[in-house]
Every structure is written in structure tokens, then in C-alpha cells.
Amino acid sequence: MRHTQLRAFHVVAFTESVTAAANQLNVSQPTLTTQIRALEDEYAVELFVRTGGRMRLTDAGRQLQAITRRLFADEAEARHFLVESRELRTGHLRVGAVGPFHATEMLVAFHARYPQIEISVSVGNSQMVLQNLLDFHSDVAVLAHFEEDPRLWVSEYSKDPIVAFGRKDHPLFSQKRRGIRLLELHGQPMVVREHGSNTRRASDAAMASAGVIPQVVMEIGSREAVREAVASGVGFGFVSKAEYIDDKRITSLPIVDAEIYNYARIVCLRDRVSSRMISAFLDVTKNLGSGPAAA
Numbered sequence: 001m002r003h004t005q006l007r008a009f010h011v012v013a014f015t016e017s018v019t020a021a022a023n024q025l026n027v028s029q030p031t032l033t034t035q036i037r038a039l040e041d042e043y044a045v046e047l048f049v050r051t052g053g054r055m056r057l058t059d060a061g062r063q064l065q066a067i068t069r070r071l072f073a074d075e076a077e078a079r080h081f082l083v084e085s086r087e088l089r090t091g092h093l094r095v096g097a098v099g100p101f102h103a104t105e106m107l108v109a110f111h112a113r114y115p116q117i118e119i120s121v122s123v124g125n126s127q128m129v130l131q132n133l134l135d136f137h138s139d140v141a142v143l144a145h146f147e148e149d150p151r152l153w154v155s156e157y158s159k160d161p162i163v164a165f166g167r168k169d170h171p172l173f174s175q176k177r178r179g180i181r182l183l184e185l186h187g188q189p190m191v192v193r194e195h196g197s198n199t200r201r202a203s204d205a206a207m208a209s210a211g212v213i214p215q216v217v218m219e220i221g222s223r224e225a226v227r228e229a230v231a232s233g234v235g236f237g238f239v240s241k242a243e244y245i246d247d248k249r250i251t252s253l254p255i256v257d258a259e260i261y262n263y264a265r266i267v268c269l270r271d272r273v274s275s276r277m278i279s280a281f282l283d284v285t286k287n288l289g290s291g292p293a294a295a
Helices: 003-015 018-025 029-043 059-086 100-113 126-134 198-210 223-231 276-285
Strands: 048-051 054-057 092-097 118-123 140-143 152-167 189-193 215-220 237-240 250-253 261-269
Touching: 003 018, 003 029, 003 054, 003 059, 018 029, 054 059, 092 100, 092 126, 100 118, 100 140, 100 152, 100 276, 118 126, 126 140, 126 261, 152 198, 152 223, 189 198, 189 223, 189 237, 198 237, 198 261, 215 223, 223 237, 223 250, 261 276
Parallel strands: 092 118, 092 140, 189 215
Antiparallel strands: 048 054, 140 261, 152 237, 152 250, 152 261
16 A cells, blocks of 8 residues: 555545546546556455546445545644744744853844744753753753863853952942952952852862962852852852842952953754754854854
8 A cells, every 4th residue: 555545545535536636636547547446456445436427435435535534634734843843933942051141132032033932941050051962951052161072063152251249348349449359359258159150160260370269158059049148248259240130239340360251152962053943043143142153
């Protein structure tokens, strides 16, 4: 049994005419007749009674028609789904991100262009987000830090300075000051992010290079909780300037004797970079941030 034979049967059953069915399928009448007869001969079943130029279904033909209606309805649904997917009118984009700032900017732009695509976002530190990407739990990752890996396609999205911040009544964070030196933070109580955070990694490296050893009094796994601890007077902290949120209790200062940066990079599996959904996302982000440059 071939698909073309079932298609021939289905259309003839619907039109009750070989001529009409041949026109609809754009094949010759002899070809259509041969396909139907081959189907009947192969299974030793009579599907039509040919009377007065009409093709009347037998009982067996009516039962087969009930099946082919479902079959070709499913085929039409599958074709519709694939077309919709190709045109990005349906689907689900899963994004992992180390923070909401840059990811939100990207996803708002993507949603504006492809409003029918469902989007879900999971947030974690760089290690967690990268592992989810490698485990196929996400399609795209927005990362600050990653180890070189031939499996990954990477482009830089933005480069943001890391600033120090503290409570406004902290002697080092007076509103009259325009900057702070790393050496001034030596021995100062500090609230840090968890290991795996790029802010923690970059600031630790800069302080170690300058011989600065702060007094770490608290380690917290989210930037929001770090901000609250700093605002409560526990100690100072570091945060990407792009992700610093104004608060009447705290103030931020640039580091004047070191350059510390937080990067936003768009990462996906190299084998999937040409997939329709991911390539569409990358195309949208070209016009945002500093513009991706593939690595």
C-alpha cells in the first residue's frame, strides 16, 4: 500500500468522480484508475461500484474512507504545524540567563517580532545556566563567564563596568565622592555573591591582583539579597553598573584604580546555531547591545 494509492482513493471517494479527482490531484485519469485498482487487487477488496459514470463506495470503501479522513486530516494538521514553525508563528524558546537585565532587553525585542512564540526564562549563576544549555534544558544562554568549549557558539553582547556600592552612611560611600580605590576596601566588611557568579569572580581577581583582602561577612546567592544586606549596613558589595538599581539607602561608586567588567554573552550549542528559532533570536539581538560577534 502506497500513500499515493490512499490519496487517490480518498479524493475519488470525496468527489465520486475519477475525472474530478484527477483534475484535483493533477494526474491523468488512467493513472488514478490504476492506483485504485492496484489497491483493490493487493488486498482483494472492492472499494467502489462503478455505475453511471459515478464512483459509489462499497461498505468496505466507506470504512476505509473513515480512516483516510482521519489520516489526511492529521497530515494537513502536521503540514500546518510545520509551516507555522517555519514562519515562527508557533513554538517555544527557552532561555537561560545569569540576570534579568540584558535577557529582558533581548526577549522584549524578540517578542515584538515574533509575538506568537512562547518564551520561558530560567535564571541562575553562570555555571548553572551553562549546564542547562549543555543538557538541552535551554536553547540559548545569556552568560557572563564560560570556559572555552568547542561545542559552544558564543558572541559578545555587552561589556559593563562593575562598581562598588554601600550604604550611604558608610564612610567610604559618601555622596561627595566620585570614585573609590580598591586599596580602600582592604579589611572592610563585604557581602559577596556565591561562587560561580561572574561578579564575584571578576571582583575577587581584581582585589587579589591589588593585594586587597576584604572581610567577607556574608555570602548570598542573589544580587537582590546582596543589595538588601548592603542596604542594611552589613558591608559593601560589587555589582554590574547595568544591573545597579537606585535605592535611597545606598550609593554606588566607580573603581578608579582598576578596570573590572561584567560581560553579557549570547551562547548556544554550535550544532544548533542554524536552527530556525535560535537563528531568529540571534538575528534580533544583532541590533541590540553592542551587537553580537560570533566566536
